[in-house]
Each structure stands twice: as structure tokens, then as C-alpha cells.
Amino acid sequence: MKFKKIIYARKFDGNPKVSDFEVVEYHVADDLKDDEFLYEALYISCDPYLRLLAHTYVVGETSIPGYQLSKVTKSNNRKYPVGSILVLNVGWRSGGISNGSDVLYIRNDLPSNVPLSAGMGIFGMTGLTGYYGVDRVLRPKSGDTLLVSGAAGAIGSVVGQIGKILGCRCIGSCGSEEKIKFVKSIGYDDAFNYKTESVTEALQRLAPEGVDCYFDNVGGDFASQVLSHMKKRGRVAVCGAVSSYNATEPARALIMQPMMFLKSIVMEGFNIFDDIPPHADEMYAVLRKWAEEGKLKQYEYVTEGIESLPSTFIGMLQGKNLGKTVVKI
Amino acid sequence: MKFKKIIYARKFDGNPKVSDFEVVEYHVADDLKDDEFLYEALYISCDPYLRLLAHTYVVGETSIPGYQLSKVTKSNNRKYPVGSILVLNVGWRSGGISNGSDVLYIRNDLPSNVPLSAGMGIFGMTGLTGYYGVDRVLRPKSGDTLLVSGAAGAIGSVVGQIGKILGCRCIGSCGSEEKIKFVKSIGYDDAFNYKTESVTEALQRLAPEGVDCYFDNVGGDFASQVLSHMKKRGRVAVCGAVSSYNATEPARALIMQPMMFLKSIVMEGFNIFDDIPPHADEMYAVLRKWAEEGKLKQYEYVTEGIESLPSTFIGMLQGKNLGKTVVKI
Numbered sequence: 001m002k003f004k005k006i007i008y009a010r011k012f013d014g015n016p017k018v019s020d021f022e023v024v025e026y027h028v029a030d031d032l033k034d035d036e037f038l039y040e041a042l043y044i045s046c047d048p049y050l051r052l053l054a055h056t057y058v059v060g061e062t063s064i065p066g067y068q069l070s071k072v073t074k075s076n077n078r079k080y081p082v083g084s085i086l087v088l089n090v091g092w093r094s095g096g097i098s099n100g101s102d103v104l105y106i107r108n109d110l111p112s113n114v115p116l117s118a119g120m121g122i123f124g125m126t127g128l129t130g131y132y133g134v135d136r137v138l139r140p141k142s143g144d145t146l147l148v149s150g151a152a153g154a155i156g157s158v159v160g161q162i163g164k165i166l167g168c169r170c171i172g173s174c175g176s177e178e179k180i181k182f183v184k185s186i187g188y189d190d191a192f193n194y195k196t197e198s199v200t201e202a203l204q205r206l207a208p209e210g211v212d213c214y215f216d217n218v219g220g221d222f223a224s225q226v227l228s229h230m231k232k233r234g235r236v237a238v239c240g241a242v243s244s245y246n247a248t249e250p251a252r253a254l255i256m257q258p259m260m261f262l263k264s265i266v267m268e269g270f271n272i273f274d275d276i277p278p279h280a281d282e283m284y285a286v287l288r289k290w291a292e293e294g295k296l297k298q299y300e301y302v303t304e305g306i307e308s309l310p311s312t313f314i315g316m317l318q319g320k321n322l323g324k325t326v327v328k329i
Numbered sequence: 330m331k332f333k334k335i336i337y338a339r340k341f342d343g344n345p346k347v348s349d350f351e352v353v354e355y356h357v358a359d360d361l362k363d364d365e366f367l368y369e370a371l372y373i374s375c376d377p378y379l380r381l382l383a384h385t386y387v388v389g390e391t392s393i394p395g396y397q398l399s400k401v402t403k404s405n406n407r408k409y410p411v412g413s414i415l416v417l418n419v420g421w422r423s424g425g426i427s428n429g430s431d432v433l434y435i436r437n438d439l440p441s442n443v444p445l446s447a448g449m450g451i452f453g454m455t456g457l458t459g460y461y462g463v464d465r466v467l468r469p470k471s472g473d474t475l476l477v478s479g480a481a482g483a484i485g486s487v488v489g490q491i492g493k494i495l496g497c498r499c500i501g502s503c504g505s506e507e508k509i510k511f512v513k514s515i516g517y518d519d520a521f522n523y524k525t526e527s528v529t530e531a532l533q534r535l536a537p538e539g540v541d542c543y544f545d546n547v548g549g550d551f552a553s554q555v556l557s558h559m560k561k562r563g564r565v566a567v568c569g570a571v572s573s574y575n576a577t578e579p580a581r582a583l584i585m586q587p588m589m590f591l592k593s594i595v596m597e598g599f600n601i602f603d604d605i606p607p608h609a610d611e612m613y614a615v616l617r618k619w620a621e622e623g624k625l626k627q628y629e630y631v632t633e634g635i636e637s638l639p640s641t642f643i644g645m646l647q648g649k650n651l652g653k654t655v656v657k658i
Contacts, residue, residue, distance in 0.1 A: 052587060241584060241590075252582060254579055257569070258573070261570075261600050264600060268589075
């Protein structure tokens with residue numbers, strides 16, 4: 001069998017360029033050993049953290065990592081029979097052979113009212129990360145004001161919906177008028193464009209009594225400035241820092257410590273690798289129920305073909321997407 | 330009665346100067362009303378946070394705030410009879426009249442093996458802050474590695490002792506060879522001079538397996554760099570940010586978010602005003618017991634006379650003190 005994968009061909013210098021990637025063909029054996037199965041990619045996930053990890057990539061060698069939703073097309077593994085829908089941690093490749101060690105989640109039982117790609121979106125890394133950050137890190141009370149940066153992105157579009165389900169007043173920050181319209185359409189109570197309005201102006205206007213919970217996807221000065229508008233004992237879920245991922249120098253920002261101790265603020269970092277696995281099944285059951293009830297929806301920006309992964313990734317880092325960015329293979 | 334107080338006479342520009350302060354005499358009535366008492370200052374506390382608060386001071390008006398240990402010399406208040414030893418929140422003044430609303434702690438029962446000033450040191454704001462930060466915020470397990478910045482300062486000299494009592498391996502950061510010698514003499518297992526050795530070099534040498542808990546008194550790039558040397562799920566108690574207090578521009582530092590989410594680090598700010606009062610009595614009982622057992626000692630840098638407060642304060646901000654800075658009145 002012949003597949004394609006994307007490798008890291010040239011060192012990123014600031015914003016990645018399409019020429020920094022290379023599409024490579026490769027063959028896999030026709031025979032499967034015991035416990036092996038053949039999978040074919042259905043959707044590949046395009047996530048900002050892949051830019052952050054670039055310092056670990058080896059030019060000319062590293063195959064870009066990441067998650068995909070795949071279908072098992074041939075199998076010697078009873079746990080994953082032909083037809084299984086799996087979330088695999090195998091990177092940007094159109095298919096291959098696995099012995100099961102790459103399997104993150106089985107998603108054979110997706111609700112009928114969501115697109116298949118939701119297996120990797122609201123029911124995959126994105127949904128689990130958003131849910132964990134709100135429910136386990138921020139732990140809002142009903143009526144709390146929840147601020148979300150990157151509100152129109154993959155995680156942000158989930159966090160706003162979950163915040164509303166849990167009874168929060170949700171305020172989103174995003175980078176265009178189109179995105180403001182989008183986040184309001186998916187349930188956010190309010191939103192502002194951080195490119196045309198300062199954090200201070202926006203939060204004095206939208207949260208004059210202060211922010212209880214802040215779900216941080218961007219970091220940088222934005223995050224530092226938010227602290228001045230939080231209530232005492234406010235909580236921050238530190239999920240991403242996309243404002244710094246393309247930086248060519250170590251990123252700097254206004255210090256946060258004085259606001260943290262003056263207001264007894266707690267900031268808690270978390271990630272999909274270490275924090276979520278023990279809770280993944282239990283959280284999936286809740287997300288699935290919400291989706292079946294129509295309360296939680298998959299919003300996505302879909303491109304097609306493995307060759308479009310680099311340009312799709314670059315566009316996402318520039319904020320072109322609304323919701324989760326996926327490439328249909 | 331005639332007393333003296335210190336007022337904010339000229340706006341600080343970076344490092345405060347002695348000429349930014351003015352000593353002013355004032356009179357208080359000879360007669361006490363119901364519930365009033367007359368107090369005379371014994372020791373006045375000199376703390377870095379008073380520099381941080383300077384943006385709230387009004388030139389020519391604000392009497393410098395802060396804590397003092399006082400003796401009641403005349404009283405119409407049954408709760409505070411003559412001879413009472415109190416910690417009062419009345420600022421830099423040699424005495425005055427209070428109706429009791431300024432009383433933070435009663436310290437009539439100090440152990441016999443500590444100096445009187447300990448009422449405001451290990452048994453006052455300093456001790457309570459250090460104990461709260463270690464025991465309630467960091468919650469170390471026995472055997473944990475505890476890093477403390479500003480280790481030779483008021484809070485740092487308490488935190489290292491408490492860390493040792495709770496079974497931690499304590500590493501101190503400070504700014505001179507004399508201070509390294511000092512902090513090792515009071516119980517720290519190791520110490521380094523951040524002015525002559527980078528955080529990375531020092532922690533690769535002293536904590537190659539990583540830091541479990543970090544008690545942060547300094548903030549800035551130091552704090553950001555520590556995160557790279559913490560273990561997964563490490564905890565940071567955010568107590569102070571002295572590196573920024575004299576800054577003339579809003580202080581900036583390397584961003585912390587990526588290390589926070591990659592390692593699931595929790596940073597928690599806390600302060601003496603909001604967090605400690607409900608626990609103060611219970612914590613004092615423990616600190617008192619430790620002092621009686623000889624496990625916890627007051628280390629202090631003492632100057633004399635209310636007129637010396639400005640120069641003592643300036644010296645402390647420059648790091649001249651070992652332990653708690655107090656002015657004997």
C-alpha cells in the first residue's frame with residue numbers, strides 16, 4: 001500500500017511557509033502481523049500546538065505529529081476490527097499500520113446528529129481539552145463571568161458552548177468582526193475584537209464587575225492585562241499561548257505576579273497528554289449526551305487533501321479558521 | 330502627647346531616596362474616649378510591598394502605611410489593657426490613639442526564647458505569610474525540593490526554616506556570598522547567588538531532577554526561568570515580585586504560559602490581607618510551638634529611631650538586610 005505523509009523540510013523562521021514542508025510517499029507492507037491493523041485517514045487535525053513543538057522537529061526527518069480520525073480497513077487486532085473509527089496519534093499521514101499503541105480513543109458510537117469529524121473535534125482532543133479546562137480547572141459557579149481568548153478557534157468554540165451549558169456568562173475575545181458574529185451565533189453572550197479595542201476598554205465595557213474565570217488560549221500581554229480585570233480569587237485555565245508560537249525571539253510580556261498576589265489569583269496549566277487520559281471516557285460520555293441533546297455542536301473549517309495541510313496550518317496560525325481546523329483526506 | 334510619623338513627600342522615581350520622605354510631628358489628645366487606647370511603637374516593620382503600593386500614595390499627604398509592634402500605655406478599652414503588646418496596622422508612626430480597629434494581632438504571650446520584635450516577625454505578618462505560602466499553597470510532601478527566591482529576606486528566612494520542619498530539601502536563591510552563608514546557617518540545604526550564576530546553571534547543579542515547589546518572592550525573569558526546571562505538576566506560591574517594585578516602566582519578563590501548560594504547573598497568588606486572617610490564630614499556635622521547641626528562629630536586621638526608617642527601607646530594597654528588617658523606636 002502507498003500513503004503520503006508530511007515532513008518538516010526546512011526550519012521555520014517566524015511564520016511557517018508552505019515550502020517548509022514536503023509531501024513524501026511511503027509504502028507499507030501488504031501483510032499484517034499479529035495485533036496489527038491497517039488504517040486510512042479520514043480527517044487530520046490541524047492544531048496550533050504543533051507550531052510550539054517545532055523546536056523538537058528535525059529538519060528533513062521529522063514527520064509532522066498530530067491527531068487524525070481514521071478507519072480500520074484491514075485488521076489482525078480483535079480490539080480494532082475492520083470499520084473501527086479511531087483517533088490515532090500518528091501525525092500528518094494518509095494511512096499506515098499500527099499495533100494499537102497509537103490509539104487514543106475509539107469513536108464507533110458517535111451521535112447521528114454530528115459530522116464524523118466531530119470524533120476528532122468536540123469528541124476528541126479539542127472537546128476534551130475545553131471541557132477539562134472549564135469543568136476541572138476553572139470550576140465556575142452558575143452566573144460566573146467566563147472570558148475566553150481565541151474564542152472563535154477550535155477550543156474557544158467548544159469552551160463558550162460548555163460555559164453556557166454550565167450557566168456562565170461567556171465573553172469571547174477574537175480578531176475580526178466576522179469572528180465576533182460567529183462566536184455570538186454559537187452562544188457567546190458578548191465578544192470583542194482585541195485588534196480594535198484594548199483589553200481594558202473591552203472589559204470595562206463588558207465585565208465592569210470583573211471576570212471570575214479566564215480560559216487562556218493566547219498568553220502574552222493579553223493574558224497579563226486580563227488579570228487587572230479579574231475578581232479576587234479569580235481562576236485562569238492556561239491552555240495555550242498562540243500569541244507567542246511564531247515568535248523568533250523568546251517572547252516577553254507584562255509581568256503577572258503583582259496582580260496574582262494582590263487578588264489571590266490562581267493560574268493552572270494543563271494539557272491533553274498528562275491531565276486528560278484518566279478522565280477521557282467519563283468526559284466523553286457527558287459531551288456525547290450534550291451533543292445528542294443539541295446543546296453542543298461541532299463548528300469546523302474543512303479543507304481537502306493531504307497536500308493542503310501545510311497551507312491550512314499556516315492559515316490557521318493566521319486566524320483564518322472559524323472553529324476547529326480539519327483536513328479531509 | 331507628641332509623636333512622629335513619616336509622610337510621602339516626593340514622588341518616587343525608580344529607587345526611593347531619603348529626600349522622598351519627611352518626618353512630621355503631630356499631637357494627639359490627652360483624653361481618651363470610650364474604647365480608645367494610647368499606644369507607643371516598639372518596632373516598626375519595613376517591608377518591600379510598601380514600595381509596590383507607592384502608586385496609591387498621595388504626595389504631601391499619605392502617611393507611609395505598614396505594621397508595627399506597639400505597647401498600650403493608657404487604655405479605656407478592656408480588650409487592650411495597659412501593657413498589651415499588639416500588632417497594629419497604623420503605618421510609620423511612633424504612637425497614637427486607636428479604638429481597636431487597627432489591631433491585627435495580640436502578642437502578649439510571646440515565647441521567652443525569642444526577641445520581642447518576633448511579635449511582628451515570625452509571629453506577625455512575615456511568619457504567617459511564609460507559613461501560609463508553604464503549608465496552604467505549596468503543600469509539599471516530605472522529601473520535596475523547595476526553591477525559595479529572596480531566601481535571605483524576611484519571608485525567605487522563615488520559609489526555609491518551615492520547609493525544613495516539614496521535611497523539604499530547601500534551596501535558596503539570594504544576591505551575595507554573605508547571604509549564601511547566612512541562609513545555609515539558618516537551615517537551607519543549598520543556596521546560590523543569582524547575580525553570579527544563571528537560574529539554569531544553578532538548578533541543573535542543585536536540583537537536576539527538578540523543583541517540586543517554588544516560593545516566589547521576586548517575580549521577573551527569575552520566576553519565568555524557574556518554570557523550566559520544575560517537575561510536572563509543580564506548584565508556585567506567588568508571594569512577591571520585588572524585582573519589579575523599583576521599575577519606572579511596566580515590568581516585562583519571559584512568558585510563563587508554555588511551561589505552565591506543558592508541565593501542568595499551578596501558580597497561586599496570596600496575600601496577608603485577604604487570605605490569612607481566617608487562619609491566623611491557628612497558624613500562630615503552630616509557629617509559637619515551633620519557636621518554643623527551638624525549631625523556628627527570628628532573624629532580623631535592626632536599626633534605631635523613627636528617623637532612620639527611610640534609609641532603612643531604601644537599604645532593604647537594595648538587599649542590605651539579612652532576615653526581617655525592623656526599626657526599633
